[in-house]
Amino acid sequence: MTTPSPLAPADPGAPAADTRPSLTVLSGFWRSATYAVARALLVADPALLLVQHDLADLTAGTVHRVVRDSTGVLEDERITLAHGCVSCTLREDVLPTLARLARAQPDRDLLLMLPEVVEPEAVAAVCAHCLVDGAPITDLLQIDSYVTVVDAEHLLDGLISIDDLKHLGIAAADNDDRALADVIVRQIEYADTIVLWGQSREGRYDTSRLSVLLERMAPWATQVRVNGDLVDTAALTRQLRGTLRHRPETPGILTRGLEGYTLGVHEPHPDCGIVSVVFRARRPFHPQRLHDVLEDINDEVVRSRGHLWLASQPDTVIAWDFAGGGLSLGSLGRWLTALPDPYWDDVSDHRRLAAALDWDPYYGDRHQHLVFIGLDLDPAALGRTLTRCLLTDGELADGSDTWRSYDDPFTGCFPLAELDPAEGESA
Secondary structure, eight states: OOOOOTTSOOOTTSOOOOOSOEEEEEEOSOHHHHHHHHHHHHHHOTTOEEEEEEOTTGGGTEEEEEEEETTEEEEEEEEEOSSOSHHHHIIIIIHHHHHHHHHHOTTSOEEEEOOTTOOHHHHHHHHHHOEETTEEGGGTOEEEEEEEEEETTTHHHHHTOOOBHHHHTOOSSTTOOOBHHHHHHHHHHHOSEEEEESOOTTOHHHHHHHHHHHHHHOTTSEEEEEOSSSOOHHHHHHHHSSOOOOOTTOOOGGGTTTTTSOOOOOEEEEETTEEEEEEEESSOBOHHHHHHHHHHHTTTEEEEEEEEOBTTSTTEEEEEEEETTEEEEEEEEEOGGGSOGGGGGGSOHHHHHHHHHTOBTTTBTOOEEEEEEEESOOHHHHHHHHHHHBOOHHHHHHOHHHHTTSOOTTTTSSOOOOOOGGGOOOO
């Protein structure tokens, strides 16, 4: 083996090294576990800067910001914001603070620990669309990974909780109507790295069951298990930092399936009692039959999500979003087959490609795609229930004009934006 001379010229074709500071975004509802991970990372790297924001007084327009490293607190300030909300906090202080630190100390990486009720997708959206001094934040730093920390002792209780943030006294704003379970699942499902911290109160088997549950909820994420009693900070740093796992083009959870990304895995055989069922179909749901089973279909389910096609509203993609005992349905816009050609330019390449690969000559891109994840869930019974809600062969033969005339308990629930008549009428 020949050792190259230290005087040899650099390869002119090699890409330039990325010298931007790296940013790791750390989220998690259980602050003690999240901060324990942050402290471990600070111990392993004395140059790392931790940025935290306390939103306890956000409704009064005040945010408490702290910047620290392994030696202690470097900044401790209270900032008054013109509008007391999470999005304005991200725009008006979080991003400018990250930009300022990246400029002032470009040799130090950054760790942003989010307040417990902030969802990482909100940070990603601000990073993608908001400028700092006329330039995107990614000109100054590299977003390495979105890490979510979950506490094994409290995870399942949080996922099945029916409490909302207002009831718990931790809402981020007066109009924050989110449920606790919604926040937790969105933190888990947007992460590209999940840390399962500690042990379940019920023992090792239950901790393993939680690990399987997380794998089913976010099969795209890398999972790291940490005992919590004795932490190898160097090993944890290697697992959480410098991974380059974040992909900014990844869509939000409710549109993953439409964009051709994995929405869930079909694992109908229990693993530690956890079952995951993917339901897909190329015929529409009957609105009344679907409505009749909504109260029962998620009985054994911890999480379900996806999108569906309703016979009586054939132009609309309908989102399905269940967590913590509450089901939300809403509009995701039009199916491509119901969208005039000029509007296709506004649709992502991923969605057009996913639709083309699964295009039906009669129904176009319309289909059902739902994922159900639960404890001791009966996949066969669930599949039969959903299948009975689909149109029968005879109902399919009646055609879409008849479908539109069905009695529909969902009438008016999923409004669509008006199309410009100049661009043509929908099919």
